[in-house]
Amino acid sequence: MNKYTNFIISHKKLVIGIFFISALLCAFLSTKVGVNYNFADYLPDDAASTKALNVMEDEYKQNVPNMRVMINDVSIADALEYKDKIENVEGVEEVIWLDDKFNISAPMEMADDKLINEWYKDKNALYSITLSEDKKAEAVEDIRDIIGSDNAMSGTAVTDVLSPVNTSKDIMKIIIFVIPIVFVLLIFATNSWFESVLFMITIGVAIIINRGTNLMFGTISFVTNAAGSILQLAVSMDYSIFLLHRFGENRDNGMNVEYAMVNAVKQSLSSVLSSGLTTVTGFAALILMRFKIGPDMGWVMVKAILISLICVLCFLPALSI
Structure with a gap:
């Protein structure tokens, strides 16, 4: 020593x-x-939740929506415009909103209130979005620029990007x-x-x-x-x-x-x-x-x-x- x-x-x-x-x-x-x-x-590997996730991946090939965006105080027309902008962001694979579930050109009274409220309530529009894994970070940043800081976003994609x-x-x-x-x-x-x-x-x-x-x-x-x-x-x-x-x-x-x-x-x-x-x-x-x-x-x-x-x-x- x-x-x-x-x-x-x-x-x-x-x-x-x-x-x-x-x-x-x-x-x-x-x-x-x-x-x-x-x-x-x-x-x-042998946990029940792991087995369930593996089964889901084997049975369903489409990507699961990994982001939700809520825009406050918008009309139907403005909500559609926001949807179009988000769809054009690189890395966005799919955007689902009320118009995918109901023909919004028809009178709103014809639709089920529960369905309407899931996507558009009190002038707040909620979108379900699927982002690709390889473009996730850029897409989240671009969507934030589109919707501004006053509106909200959540989901696993947002968590994965913002957590680091x-x-x-x-x-x-x-x-x-x-x-x-x-x-x-x-x-x-x-x-x-x-x-x-x-x-x-x-x-x-x-x-x-x-x-x-x-x-x-x-x-x-x-x-x-x-x-x-x-x-x-x-x-x-x-x-x-x-x-x-x-x-x-x-x-x-x-x-x-x-x-x-x-x-x-x-x-x-x-x-x-x-x-x-x-x-x-x-x-x-x-x-x-x-x-x-x-x-x-x-x-x-x-x-x-x-x-x-x-x-x-x-x-x-x-x-x-």
Whole structure:
């Protein structure tokens, strides 16, 4: 262990450079990781709902409407004009409205009130729309431009398009809120404010590397994408604290900087590894879940903890000297 730590310290510029380059590369790769927002894809293969979805896909070849749009305070003529505009949007496969169910050139009194109210009620027009999967994002944006912000849209297509945007905003809000709190707590838990800075840099690099290496899975669930970084931050805090506490104690005992770090790694290794392996085991248990979000998060978090351990035992000693 002494030889290992001495190597890290004597080549600290190389070690720091490798980790920072890895972080920059992984920051780019993280933008290429797919995020799946469809819960149905994570249902167990033998679940009744999964079997039902498979039967429906086999029996019915036409696409299911995946979007609904409501336009407020419009006449029949204006509603037809809106329908025509929506139908001409690229990516729209079908638009269903009242005129597909009833001949609206006939007197409205001839139609069943229940039928009319399903599509046109209190001057509000409701459309059922089918969007193609490959043009979904562009179509939702174009339809929003047509109907304006005062009108409403809903459905799985809208959720799939807007969820990444909303989730990214929520993650940023969480990070902005959590990081100052963690930093303040670390100031009280460590010997100096600078140790808190070292901790945040180390765990920040570990989080970025973990997000970038998620590309090995191709696609991860939106739950894992949203919660993974915060969980990694939370469960990795104690690793750096163990090491930095030992380093501070050794410095207080009169050891020089390099010798203090060599001993700190040696003294804290068992505590760091035991804590890390306990956490790894806990997240690995998720892999056994039948609900596939469990394995999805389990593998990502096992990798996250291992990366955090590597950063604490390799990057932090080089960064601290």
